[in-house]
Amino acid sequence: MATPTNLLRLCLRPGRRLPSLGAVPARQAQQRLLRRPLSTTPPCRRDDDAAGAAEKDKEKDEDEDEYDRFYSNPGLFLRDLLRDETISDHERRLATQMLEDWNKVPPNVAKGIDSLTKEINELGAPMRRPVQARQKSFWNEEEDDPDLITDEVGEDDFEEDDMMAVAHAKLEEHREFREYARVAVWEMPLLSKLAKPFQPPAEDQVLRFRYTTYMGEFHPADRKVVVEFCPEDLPGLTEAQVLKLKKLAGPRYNPEKGIIKMSSDRFEHQAQNKRYLGDLVNKMIAAAKDPADMFEDVPLDTRHHAFKKPIKFPKEWYMTEERRQQLLEQRKQALLLDEAKRNSEDGLVDGRAAIEQALLNAPKVEQMVPVGGRLRISRRV
């Protein structure tokens, strides 16, 4: 029982303050205070324990007693513990045994431990003290940056005994990568065991809901629910009623797909929104079935929808073997036609030849240049 580790634990325990902070570093403790800079109420420590309120009140005093008391050595603590009536028999037996062990410790060692705990307590005092935000600081310049990977305290001092803080941080980062890599390799494949085969919706499952999740994080959009349904699929509706339903849906009806799509995020919870949508669909169906006014004079409005006209290559233009043959045949016929015309009396009509022929046949005009100028007979056509 009196192992050195146990002993050290017992020795250090009285020096511990703020046990509810646990492993949380001092900086986070300070942040608690900083988190509500605009609050007018005095900051108080939140109780993380999920115990009842009455129990909390009772424990509070004791806790504070415990935290305020300072034990310089384990003996004092054990004695104090034994005075407490709430501890169990087993604990009492343990404590008594340990106290006996402690009494066997030589006095010089006990004194050493005494002074060591005192020293640790004094040294750790500034870390435990909550740091208030400075009132007059400009943009909180003096505040340290929680986004950094190291705490920047004595960061640049090289003590020749260890890596620098940045290197440690880097190493930590690397460990994190590797951890996720291990997860990806060893654990992710196991997820496939949870996969369920896709079941197409049955005929009576007309409504199709869509939900959004941010994987447990809070998000203002995660309450939104979307429902889609095809009015033709609704059972028990006549054609006129279906048409009225489409008209009622207004711009929520997509005439290209024939689907009504509605969404709701007006309530705080997904379930509420889903219930609202379900009720709404029921209401719409009831309204569509109501024969009082079937909206026969109102045409179905599709102005909200831009129809996409699929651009299609004309079917006649596709080059098939048949079409190729047809084209070949046409070309052949054309060549034959040309050949026949070329061999006929008139021959092919040739624009150039026609012009040359016309020039040859044109009457020659002699033009006289007036006397005095150079006399020249020009041939004109």
Next chain:
Amino acid sequence: MSAPNCLRCLVRPSAALRLSAPPPASALKPATPPLTAAASRRAPFSTTPAAAAAPKSSSQGQQAAAKGHVRKGKRLTLKGKKKQKSLDHGKSPLPGERKAYRKRITLSNDNAIKVPWLTDLAAPDLADPANVGKVLALPPTTQDQLRASEAFKPTQTWGMFRQPAVLVRKETVDLTQRMQEAAAARKVLRMVVTGNKVTGKSLMLLQAMTHAFLNEWVVIHLPEAQELTTAVTEYAPLADTSPVQYSQPVYALKLLHAIRKANADVLAKTFTVSEHSELPQSLPAGSPLLAIANQAKEVDSAWVIFQALWNELMAPAPNRPPILLSLDGLAHVMRVSDYRSPAFEPIHAFDLALVRLFTDALGGAVKFPAGGAVLGATSRNNSPRSPSMELALAQREAEQQQQQQPGVEVPQKDPFFRGYDERVDAVLRSVQVLRLGGVDRREARALLEYWAASGMLRTVVDEKAVAEKWTLAGGGVLGEMERASLLTMRV
């Protein structure tokens, strides 16, 4: 060396100003000889060394530059404007002369080669299916008649050939045959010719008119519908009409002149059935219709005379000629016109008496005594959008197609669109639609041969050339074929 100057130029527009200012005394003797201000200013981005051009050393120039950002031609002068030098460009054209030159119609070209095989059109030729794919010439009298009716347009290429000639298309024969059938049955063929641009819609009207002239019909042609509805001609309300209709007397006079000139022979052979005392010179019954048309001398009486002539043509009597009533640019009359009533409300085109006369006939409200045809052609140039007309034509076309293949869907009105016009719908409810597209290869070949024989196309016309031009023209669109082969020669 020039880098700092470049940057300065980039940063400040007035860098030149600072450079041109006299340098401070300390900067007078720099270590390196600086570029002259003018040189560095002139080519701030140049990488070549500055040429040794003499700097502008005149103090005047420097002062002007120092004044600020002065651009040439923007200087403010206070001493009165400089007199502009009047360059002598010769005599400027008189008012209207330019337009007349632009709109002139040339129907022959003496330099073009005469095509040996070209024959004149005879009366039955245009309705003869054997003539499909032939180019036939317009006889001189018909040319005059067509010219009087303004059937030729300045954009057409008549001026490139020795004699105006037309290609007989399948659609031509189809149309003229239907005209003949209608006249034989004393019915009215009501048809709208439509199609993409430069597919020959106006030319189809011209061919119909040619057929009518050759077969002694009376032809009344409204060559440009936009002249009637774009408020470019005078208008006056007609008495005793409710709702008020408006006559266009100046246009009516012009139209009467055209009718008289184009149809003089037929009108001389047709006689009035009733007495006309409302005319400037009253006419007894039994006088020729030409006498009515001849009275059209003044704007004031033009509308009365036109009405008298129209009533006589409509009078149910034997020996009346069939009538062709045609209009080009249909979309212009199928809308609210640009005219305003005295209360400054827009006047619908159908309230213009002349337009109403046409639309009534097109809608089937008028019966011609000897039958005839009412033709309208759409235009793709400067034509307003008329959603009703577009829809109605698409519907009629789909209905026609339905008779051949029952699966065709008839387009329906958009129930939420406001731009439809019920009056237009009523008129176009039962018209026939003739859609024009490209010509086929055989017709294209005939046309190319005619062009080549006229010396206007300098190639051998074989199937290869035909296929090339036909394809270039988007599948035988006539206007595009002209553009691809004829108009490349235009100088």
